[in-house]
Amino acid sequence: MTAPETPAPDAVLDCLGQRCPLPVIALARRLPSLPVGGVIRVLADDPAAAVDIPAWCRMRGQEFLGATAGPGYDVRRSR
Template identity: 60%
Template sequence: MSDADPDPGLEAPDVVVDALGRLCPLPIIDLARRFGEVPVDGTVALLADDPAAAADVPAWCRLRGQRFLGARDLPTGRAYLIRRTR
């Protein structure tokens, strides 16, 4: 988990982007392509098993001015939760 909400798993995301099995930079590209579907103040969950996503997702959020809520482990990979701020 990261700096943010107590448990990013408590909230059902508005959009789920399944990037399991895809390697860098594809999970971030998939996230960027689908991000417009998320309403402002909504959330998106990026499912990824690429180890680079642990650094890439928070960096993408900082660069895009979005809020990284944290991550939780899945049976395969992790779910990264992001809140759309604008």
């Protein structure tokens, strides 16, 4: 899953040490501040984030780009 070659995101959200659902809530609050097409990286070490961030993207029609080192999760604002 780790992709060290991932291009730099437009914003980074540090949710390390936070338990779910907090990283997902932080993502939902922050993403609208990015322009459509912008990419945010959520740094989250709660194991549930690996499940819940892609699931949130699916429920909200946003684009989940994948997991990165960090551990992080890249999301593109698509609407």
